[in-house]
Amino acid sequence: MSRALYLIQQAFTSLRRNALVVAAAILAVFVSLTLAFGALVVNELFQVNTTRWQEGVHVVVFMKDDVSQDAQLDLQREIQSWDEVDETSYCDKTCAWLEFKGMFADQPALLEETDASILPASIRIKLTDVNYYRDITFRLLDNAAVRKTVTAGERFDQLSSISNILNALGLGLAILLGAASVVLIANTIRMAIYARRDEVSVMRLVGASNWFIRIPFLLEGMLQGLVGAALAVAAVWAGHSFLAGLEPEDFLIRLSVGNDFLVQWGVLILLFGAGAGIVGSAFGLRRFLKV
Amino acid sequence: MILLEDVTKVYEGGIVALRDVSLDVQKGEFVFLVGPSGSGKSTLIRLMLREEPTTRGNIWVAGKDITKMPGWKVPNLRRSIGTVFQDFKLLPNRTVSENVAFALEVLGRPKTVISHQVAQVLELVGLATKGDRYPLQLSGGEQQRVSVARAFVNRPPILLADEPTGNLDPATSVGIMRILDRINRTGTTVLMATHDHAIVDAMRRRVVQLERGRVVRDQSRGRYESFRVDDDEPARRAAPTVEERSPEPLAVPEAMETADVPEPEPST
Numbered sequence: 001m002s003r004a005l006y007l008i009q010q011a012f013t014s015l016r017r018n019a020l021v022v023a024a025a026i027l028a029v030f031v032s033l034t035l036a037f038g039a040l041v042v043n044e045l046f047q048v049n050t051t052r053w054q055e056g057v058h059v060v061v062f063m064k065d066d067v068s069q070d071a072q073l074d075l076q077r078e079i080q081s082w083d084e085v086d087e088t089s090y091c092d093k094t095c096a097w098l099e100f101k102g103m104f105a106d107q108p109a110l111l112e113e114t115d116a117s118i119l120p121a122s123i124r125i126k127l128t129d130v131n132y133y134r135d136i137t138f139r140l141l142d143n144a145a146v147r148k149t150v151t152a153g154e155r156f157d158q159l160s161s162i163s164n165i166l167n168a169l170g171l172g173l174a175i176l177l178g179a180a181s182v183v184l185i186a187n188t189i190r191m192a193i194y195a196r197r198d199e200v201s202v203m204r205l206v207g208a209s210n211w212f213i214r215i216p217f218l219l220e221g222m223l224q225g226l227v228g229a230a231l232a233v234a235a236v237w238a239g240h241s242f243l244a245g246l247e248p249e250d251f252l253i254r255l256s257v258g259n260d261f262l263v264q265w266g267v268l269i270l271l272f273g274a275g276a277g278i279v280g281s282a283f284g285l286r287r288f289l290k291v
Numbered sequence: 292m293i294l295l296e297d298v299t300k301v302y303e304g305g306i307v308a309l310r311d312v313s314l315d316v317q318k319g320e321f322v323f324l325v326g327p328s329g330s331g332k333s334t335l336i337r338l339m340l341r342e343e344p345t346t347r348g349n350i351w352v353a354g355k356d357i358t359k360m361p362g363w364k365v366p367n368l369r370r371s372i373g374t375v376f377q378d379f380k381l382l383p384n385r386t387v388s389e390n391v392a393f394a395l396e397v398l399g400r401p402k403t404v405i406s407h408q409v410a411q412v413l414e415l416v417g418l419a420t421k422g423d424r425y426p427l428q429l430s431g432g433e434q435q436r437v438s439v440a441r442a443f444v445n446r447p448p449i450l451l452a453d454e455p456t457g458n459l460d461p462a463t464s465v466g467i468m469r470i471l472d473r474i475n476r477t478g479t480t481v482l483m484a485t486h487d488h489a490i491v492d493a494m495r496r497r498v499v500q501l502e503r504g505r506v507v508r509d510q511s512r513g514r515y516e517s518f519r520v521d522d523d524e525p526a527r528r529a530a531p532t533v534e535e536r537s538p539e540p541l542a543v544p545e546a547m548e549t550a551d552v553p554e555p556e557p558s559t
Contacts (some may be wrong), residue, residue: 002399002401002402003399006396006399017384029439198380198382199382201380202370202380202381202393203393203397204442205340205369205374205380206367206369206370206393206394206397207366207367207369207370207371207394207398208366208397209363209366209367209368210363212366212397231469
């Protein structure tokens with residue numbers, strides 16, 4: 001027990017004594033993990049936004065006026081029974097008129113000139129997956145009750161391909177920066193150990209076992225990684241809060257990701273920092289501990 | 292205590308540092324290892340500490356063949372050997388007491404025992420009042436005394452010293468030698484590599500002379516030089532003579548019979 005305390009004490013003493021190199025190591029961890037975590041958050045922002053844009057009504061089926069409302073409702077039930085369909089809603093002529101009035105409330109002249117009866121009833125379809133829009137449109141093409149099918153399909157396609165590219169870029173960047181941070185941490189800690197190679201050689205000289213020498217360094221590396229990672233998490237969190245504060249209500253683009261995402265990834269980043277610190281010191285020590 | 296059997300050490304590139312060296316050092320002996328630079332003195336010490344593997348032969352330290360010792364047992368070996376070097380090898384960011392205590396902390400001794408033993412050994416080397424100083428605040432001689440204190444604090448049965456007076460002036464060297472002598476009289480086996488003619492000649496202990504990696508002389512109560520007049524290749528001198536280093540004669544008992552050392556030119 002006293003030995004464990006001694007080793008921990010050693011780690012802290014040497015952190016204090018080598019403040020400058022320790023600061024450099026922490027800074028290296030901080031910068032690289034901030035960038036990696038930042039890239040992850042930006043990536044998540046893209047995802048949040050593209051899924052949001054993909055939500056809502058995907059296909060609108062306008063009905064012919066000469067089809068009875070019962071037939072129209074039958075068609076809605078049929079569509080609802082399709083596997084690709086998540087939700088449907090029916091909007092009759094009155095509903096269409098109300099929507100029209102809402103949309104053009106600022107143009108009373110237009111409203112006055114428009115005959116409410118020409119607005120068609122419609123079925124609004126929300127799909128389980130946006131990509132099914134072609135199948136649905138195809139199936140409804142020859143339906144006698146249908147006047148026209150409207151989808152935002154092509155725009156969905158464009159959006160998905162953009163979001164796929166952005167996802168790949170964001171993830172790639174995060175992985176690259178994560179790897180860079182491990183190398184950077186390993187290198188900085190190695191430098192720190194190199195600066196103290198005399199101490200290590202004296203330790204060996206007086207008969208310290210390899211683990212006795214190693215443990216304080218590993219603890220040090222872990223603490224440096226942890227502190228750097230904690231600073232990175234704090235920085236990204238602060239940056240995110242700032243960004244989220246800028247986000248106006250009912251704004252088209254969302255500037256905040258969920259807290260769950262931040263907490264989950266924050267914990268992972270902390271673990272990653274600590275792990276990278278340990279791995280970094282283990283690598284750094286290896287060549288100085290050859291008996 | 293220390294037994295070398297036909298020890299050969301060849302470094303990378305085929306440089307032979309030691310060639311079939313055999314040596315038997317009894318418990319409690321004081322042995323000087325002399326010879327010019329590059330004769331293999333330091334290599335011998337490094338091999339005894341298992342800092343390097345031997346190429347051939349066996350080295351027995353305290354009854355154990357260290358050439359066959361697994362790596363994880365080497366720290367134990369080193370705990371039984373105190374070491375003193377020319378460059379002191381002190382940790383500059385630790386005080387004198389902390390430097391000495393370090394050797395005991397490594398062994399996991401309790402704090403109370405450590406502080407007691409450190410105080411005792413600092414008393415022995417005459418630094419009782421300087422425990423709180425840092426190495427750089429001390430003179431070279433004092434630093435070497437700290438290093439001796441660290442080597443001896445856990446009372447190892449063996450003490451190896453590689454040119455412990457190499458960086459010190461003659462008067463200071465005498466002080467260090469007195470401490471090493473006292474340590475030897477407690478029963479510790481001392482093996483000291485040196486260039487210092489004056490000290491070897493003054494102490495008159497066993498002298499093992501190395502040349503080009505071979506033992507060329509092993510003499511009890513020897514001097515630095517062998518005076519083998521008829522030898523084809525007389526022992527050369529690698530260090531400056533005492534006269535060159537210090538104009539004043541040293542105040543050591545039976546010291547400095549250096550006037551009769553022949554051919555005082557230092558070799559290169």
